[in-house]
Amino acid sequence: MVEFALPKNSKVGKGRIFKAPAGSKKTKEFKVYRWSPDDGNNPVIDTYELDLTRVGPMVLDALIYIKNEVDQTLTFRRSCREGICGSCAMNIDGVNTLACLKPIEEVKKAVAIYPLPHMPVVKDLIPDLTAAYAQLRSIEPWLKSDTNPPPDAERRQSMEERSKLDGMWECILCFCCTTSCPSYWWNGDKYLGPATLLAAYRWIADSRDEYTGERLDALEDPLKLYACRTIMNCTQSCPKGLNPAEAIGKIKQLQLERKG
């Protein structure tokens, strides 16, 4: 059966409190999930009080400030700091998003920061995404074609054909959507999740790809695809404003269409 409560070793305890330095003009609390695989302890929530006049505007700025100035042991992924790499995906104020795109101002009370939900945690804010990456790999997200490309040119698409990929090529694979999906929480070992299904539809919709039928075959499964219950958390959480739920709906439509 589905587990409705956290396992014993995942119960979150109280952590340390890092007070704001004296003379802070604009303090804000950041409550950050901390867990280390090394000490055998349960996770805790550490509280960092920061002076916002010394910190950049985004939540990622605050995390970097904490790591540089307050507590070097805080562990998180980040790279581009402009919403294009997808590394700093985490759960902020109850919503999966990119820390680099989330303004601190948008959070009214203390800023609660957790790793992406329902994934194994490597350390602190770093989730283990290897299973999700394997799911992406399983839908073979690359061009498959039996027709050779023109010897001296690229494969061509009309403007109209190309426009069908809009809203999908922009996905940066941060997995905010997949890890916000209750269907994925309950059946993540079988359900592929919105990020992977969006990528699958990106290749189904590609006019240059010649394996559309095989791609639809590989998805036609009560759980791989149809575990989507149109909850729409995916679309709501996408920090790039994409619509994975719509892509999943289109895959279902095509599977229906080919039944005749």
Add this chain to the structure above:
Amino acid sequence: MAGNDNLQIQVMRSQLGRVRGLGAAKSGVEHWWVERVTSIALLPLTIWFVVAVLMHLGAPQAVVAHWAGRTVNTVLLLALVMLTFYHMQLGLQVVIDDYVNDAKSHLATSLANKGAALILALFAIVAILRMAFKAPAA
């Protein structure tokens, strides 16, 4: 190794192998589509049924049985209960797929769900037919 039990890795199969698993079942479209079609069909049927019942509030049993015995009403009532129980079974199956993960309990609950829907539907159908064939045809 006694002290290292928690370090023992039980699954060494690659992530890709686990994800591919037994492959796609090549089903699911029909379940999804029929669930939607039956729900749309049930909208007018259910409204018709509720209105009809409200219009017979306080009527004696014989009048209701006579109403149910009219061919149109018998057919619509049968359609209503068959679609309702079929739709119910499809919907509950989705809940079972979501929340019952263990293979054995999944099979048991799935069979119980389908069996219960079938028996309940048969009860309703027999009740309707009894009313239909008792009343004079009209």
